[in-house]
Amino acid sequence: SQQGEEDPQALSIQEGENATMNCSYKTSINNLQWYRQNSGRGLVHLILIRSNEREKHSGRLRVTLDTSKKSSSLxxxxxxxxxTASYFCVTDLSSYKLIFGSGTRLLVRP
Amino acid sequence: SQTIHQWPATLVQPVGSPLSLECTVEGTSNPNLYWYRQAAGRGLQLLFYSVGIGQISSEVPQNLSASRPQDRQFILSSKKLLLSDSGFYLCAWSRVELFFGEGSRLTVL
Structure with missing residues (x-):
C-alpha cells in the first residue's frame, strides 16, 4: 500500500490564486520531499523538509510538516x-527506501 | 555535474518477449539507484533499489528483475513480458533527494 496519500487528487485554480496540496503518511520518517512531474516527463525535486523542521520556504513554495499528525502540506x-503539473510527496521508510504518494494533479487556468 | 541517462525512451514489445532497460549515472560515485514504474495517471511504484554493486532490493514480486553490474549502471529486465508490465519506467539516483532520468515508456501488446 502507499506510504503517502495526497489530497486532493485533482485541483483546478485560476492563475494568481494559491494552491494547497496535502500529504498524509503512515510511519515515522526522517524527511519528506515534494516533487513535480510535468506530463509524461521525469520528476523534479522541489523541496525537502526534515522531521525536526516545521516549515520551509523556497521561492513561491511553502512546505509544512506536522509529525504528530503525520501530514505535510505544499x-x-x-x-x-x-x-500545471502533478505533485508528489515522498517519504523515506529507511535511508534508502523512498516511497511516493499517489499525487495531486494541479491545473492552473490562464 | 551529475547526469542520468536512461534508454530506450519508448518501446513497443509483444507479450512474452524479453525486456532490457538501461540506466547510467555520470558525475558521482556509489549512488543509490532506483527503478520506479508509473501507470497512466497514477503515482510511482518502487520496483527495485540498490545501494551498491550487486546489491538489489526488490519491492514488488513480479516477473521483473534488476541488476547493477557496475557502480553507476542499473538494468531492469524481464524474460517474458506481460500486458500488465506496460507503463512508464523511471530510473533515479539519490544521495538524499532523487534525480530522475527522462523515463522509458513501455507498451506491451
Missing part, C-alpha cells in the same frame, strides 16, 4: 500556468 502562492 502551498504554491501566486500560481502560474507553468505550475
Amino acid at each position: 502551498l504554491i502562492t501566486a500560481s502560474r500556468a507553468a505550475d
